[in-house]
Amino acid sequence: MRRSKDADEMEKAHRKGLGLIAKVNLARSVFSTALFKNSVRPELYRIANHDPEVVHEIVLNEIRNSKAAVRILSSLFKADKELMVKVNGREVVPFGNAAGFDKDGDALEPLSNFFGFLEPGTVVLNPRPGNDRPRIAVDEQNLEMWNAQGFPSRGLEYFMKNLIAYKESGGKKPVYVSVCGLPVSESNAVEVAMREMETLLKRMAPYADGFVWNPASPNTAALKLLRTPEVFRQTAELMKRIAPDKLILVKMWPYEDAEKHQFMGFVKGFVEGGGDGAVVTNTKMFPKESIHAKEWGYPSGGRSGKFLKHYMLRAVRDMRIAFPGITIVATGGIHTGKDAYEAFSNGANMVEGYTPYTFYGLGLLMEIEKGVMASMKRDGFGSMEELQARASENAAAGKLG
Secondary structure, three states: OOOOHHHHHHHHHHOOOOOHHHHHHHHHHHHOHHHHHHHHHHHHHHHOOOOHHHHHHHHHHHHHHOHHHHHHHHOOOOOOHHHOEEEOOEEEOOEEEOOOOOOOOOOHHHHHOOOOEEOOOOEOOOOEOOOOOOOEEEEOOOOEEEEOOOOOEOOHHHHHHHHHHHHHOOOOOOEEEEEOOOOOOHHHHHHHHHHHHHHHHHHHOOOOOEEEEOOOOOOOHHHHHHOOHHHHHHHHHHHHHHOOOOEEEEEEOOOOHHHHHHHHHHHHHHHHOOOOEEEEOOOEEEEHHHOOOOOOOOOEEEEEOOOHHHHHHHHHHHHHHHOOOOEEEEOOOOOOHHHHHHHHHOOOOEEEEOHHHHHHOOHHHHHHHHHHHHHHHHOOOOOHHHHHHHHHHHHHOOOOO
């Protein structure tokens, strides 16, 4: 079953915008995660007939159509300069939004007023609806989300319009686009994926600041055909050849202790091919029987939430020790400033999120940044660069964790 008629009608009805009171409360919630979680979010779910995808569309639509309000709100939302780090030769506030937050780049400019960097996408070559619905479920009690969207996308040409508009309007925050070429069949999987990647990269390279190759989605079965160290090496070589001065990363999945060697083999292949680092971790795959939903449109689903912090920290530590000079972006399970600070202390260069913001709103970003600053001062670090230098020293000495 594709998107339900009710969901389509609901989206059309509310693309015109929220009522005045709901708009005001949504704006106020930028400074109060409690207001968002306890008042704004329940109201959004009521309006959207409890469809999480429609809720997300409504919020993005409001952010996109409220540019003046966004600028005013974000003027009171500036990160401390001590948090700045250098990534690929430029200074960046290391707090961003993860892939899936803004799939088609519809809200690049307004989101750039809050986040230090943007990861839109995942962008694929041709428009695709993704997997059958229902494909998102929410576990309110455990603050978790189940996702089996399967790369829904309006395609490269639609995204390009948004990316070019952002850059031409003076967008200053770096954009690291999540991308993936999609195999069609087992017989020519790598060839097709590489050809699509080449087209994606060539079109976007003049405008993007970097790319995150995403072969990690647990809800797109064809991607399994790309998961070999040799394909990881080939993909990194292709990305560096087309975009030699851009940040080149790969999105990786959670792993258990027994899978560490295999995981590191993939990262090694990507780094040896010229890749700059990795984003860790994606959602963790579970069978549909594990998902908290009466109906589900796909055989599996990716679970995200607080439980991912364990996997994220392990991957950050292991990669920092194994590959000292790479760029590591931590994601998964980062719900507080303490969570983010642990990621940085274990070797992350930047952090990003998606699921936590669906529960707490954009105000969570301010809380995370303030929490990290407080922890830095408590531990005697004058800047984020000092904290990251210490993490690198600890990794070299085997003292992480």
